Amino acid sequence: MRHRSVADLMTPEAVVAQRGTAFKEIARLLDEYGITAVPVIDDDGRPVGVVSEADLLRRHTSGTGPDTAEGLMSSPAVVAHPGWSAVRAARVMEERRIKRLPVVDDGGRLIGVVSRSDLLQLFLRRDRSIQEEIVEDVLAGTLGVSPAAVNVQVDDGRVTLSGTVRQRSLVRIVDRLCRSVDGVVEVVNRLDFDRDDRDGRDEQKGRDDRDGRDEQKGRDGRDGQQGRDDRTGLPGAPA
Template identity: 70%
Template sequence: MRHRSVCDLMTPTAISVQRETTFKEIARLLDEFGVTAVPVVDENGCAVGVVSEADLLRRRGSGSGTNAAADLMSHPAITAAPEWSAVRAARVMEKYKVKRLPVVDSGGQLIGVLSRSDLLQLFLRRDHAIQEEILEDVLALTLRLSPSSLTVEVADGLVTLSGTVSRHSLVPIVLRLCRSVDGVVDVINRLDYEQDDLPVDERTDTQRQKTA
């Protein structure tokens, strides 16, 4: 299975400004391109900070005379690497309470921007594509299970699994792999098993996940 990375989801032609870019020019760019923040880069194209609408409004409201990106920006820039998973990027956004992440290469140079709306594209994936990946990649190729023994239903990204697997220990593995598929919102477990090979404590955890 190949999951889409930050590189797949980001906007590669990122708008950026220099340290000396003025307040007025930054405001114009935000309005022209319909974005809420813009990365600030140095003379080598490396991301050094970010100026957001909030930064502009906060500085404007403070009455400060500063007018250049170097004084307006939040720094250091909270960045993402192109090889990051979407989950990792989302966690960084949540941790630092930011809506956009400049994406930089190994040398720190700006190569794109990832926004929350870019991450949401994962959950706009068609149900049929999700179902197909689970049947073919997760069940058949990865787990070597017969897709005919299981039923996979997908509605608005919600996956319902039913049918019978050979061993109880396979159930949490199937659930974990299905939840990792791009576009899956959650998984409802209605799986049965032929042989109960789990320790007692793990059986309880698995039963809690099962929806009747």
């Protein structure tokens, strides 16, 4: 399975400000491009902070304070890397209560910006595409489960699984992998299983079966000897 990364979702042509960019110019950039924040970069193209709508409003309300990006920005900049998963980027946004992340390369230079709306693109994925990935990559490719064994239905990102897999442990694994597929909103798991392999139960069952066969064999042997004894009329000893 291949998950879409920040590199797949980000906007590569980022709108930026310099340290000396004035208050009104920053406000114009936010309005013109319909964005809520702008990264501030140094002379080497590395993000040193971010100026958001909230920063501008705070300065406007107070009526005093700095009026350039360097004084207005929140610093240091919280950044993302192109190899991050969408889930990781979303988690950072949630934890830091921000809507956009500058994306930097290995040298720390700005290469793009990823926003909440960019991440939401994952949930615009077609149901057919989600179904194909689950059947071909998750079931057949990763787990070796025959597509004929599991029925996969997808409706508006809601995945319903039905059918039978070999082992009980596979039920949870299939569920977990399906939830990790890009665009999946919910998984309804109705899978059944042929064999319960939890906590060594199969191993214990095998021992129980062997013990039962051995006990039965012992009884059969004793019964056979008793039958011969009955035919000779003696209590199990030769005449």
